[in-house]
Amino acid sequence: MRISLITKLTIGTSLILLVFMVFFAYINIATFKTMLMEAAISDADKLSETIIKTTHYEMLEDNRQRAYQMIQEVGTLQGVDHIRMINKSGHITFSTEKGEIGRYLDKTEAGCNMCHTAGEPKVQASTMSRSRVYFDKQGKQVVGMAKAIYNEESCYLASCHFHPPKQRILGVLDTIVSLESMQTLISYYRNRIIVLTIFLLLSISFTIIFFTHRLVNRPVKKLLTQTTRITRGDFDVLVNNTSRDEMGELSDAFNQMTASLKSARMELEEWGKNLEAKVAERTSEIKQMQTQLIRSEKLVSLGRLVAGITHEINNPLTGILMFANLIHSNPKLDLSLKNDTDVIINEAKRCAKIVKGLLDFSRESIPQKKPASLSQVMEGTLALIGRQSSFLNIDIVRDYQPDLPLIPIDEDQIEQVFINMLLNASQSMPEGGTITITTYTDKEEYACLKITDTGIGIAEENMEKIFDPFFTTKSDKGTGLGLSVSYGIIERHGGKIEVQSKMNEGTTFVIKLPLDPTDRENPATSSPAV
């Protein structure tokens, strides 16, 4: 069962208060009662004393009737129950209650104790010990005060008297005072104390409830709501508590904790995102490396095969071309055969071009590197081929990084790569277009050259094949060796070629060459053997 903090605090404090207040009230009432009782006894004692003193002369003159009359009148005073005179033998000689006169005191303990303690008369007993509180026949609480009437000199010397001088006590004046008014006062006082206690208890309880609710419950509820929101992942709402106490400090600490949690969560999310991006980057790098490895292995074995064949074909082909040229230029040659020899020469030249391409592809030519700028090499290439007819309708846009660092490269080989790239670009735009050339540095790792054309683009299914030797989409015009040769050259430089293309929009080739190639080159695996 859930009991709220307020209920617990209120019940606990109220119980403690109740115990203390009841105890306090009890002590208070008891003290008040004792005080009133002492006052009543003292009053009764004084009354007895007054009666004895005022009736003294009447007694000396043996004017008993007059003395009794006086006592009778005092007996009518408010609060006085009755007054009686008792002689030594317990004989009631006078009482304001007529019925008692002439009777003897009963020999009960209370009756004896009135004047004697353990058989001895209470001659010099204190006021308190001479008093007795009891309930009379009507059930009313009364206090009785027994006062000894001493045998004074004037008494036993009086002519009318017969009291012998030896007799010390002549009798007892017993004044019985009603405690009714005292009881009324006490019950009035008790009621007031009870009302006051209840009022105080309620006031204190309500005060506790009010302050606990305001100072503890409300802030705790706010904190609780905030905690629930945090568990749901909402870190934006803060606890607003300006009080300068522990709750305020707790709220501040809580807000700080929320802020730390928020930043930690954001960091974690950021980290997660970065991690995802890094994993994706790494995965694509590994994929690229795998493709490169497969391609390199393919090129190495193909290079060996091609080297053998081209070596064998090159010599007879040179002979064919040479003798075809001789026949073609022989004046004895029938003119009708001139066209045929032209075909032989052109086809032989085509074969020679293929063989040259194959030789380029298979040759293990170690790059002769010296520091050069990619932008400058590109400018040299453009000067070489830019005026060809295929570039007539093409705009060349240059976007070179001015402070592109020099990198160690074999200028001739890189130029060959650029020629291949530019020719491919121009061939993809037979109707003209734009070639944009950009140079830049990438992650302080590579010097990059990007060639973007606005040509026909490369079909998705061909993207994997374009670097393969003899892959071409240019029917009889292409050998399909341009990119594979370029690939080999860039690989031998420790760099890489990346390609992006969209059909009918254009193609972008990025050539990346390391700024510091020492730890990237591995000619043993990258160059095809002869």
Ligand SMILES: Nc1ncnc2c1ncn2[C@@H]1O[C@H](COP(=O)(O)OP(=O)(O)OP(=O)(O)O)[C@@H](O)[C@H]1O
């Ligand atoms: N910029 C480009 N735009 C569109 N397709 C291209 C581009 N560059 C290369 N290709 C595609 O890649 C193929 C292979 O190119 P590669 O340079 O290796 O051979 P080729 O150009 O066909 O022949 P060669 O280079 O011997 O004249 C091309 O046939 C073409 O389909």
Ligand SMILES: [Mg+2]
């Ligand atoms: Mg080409």
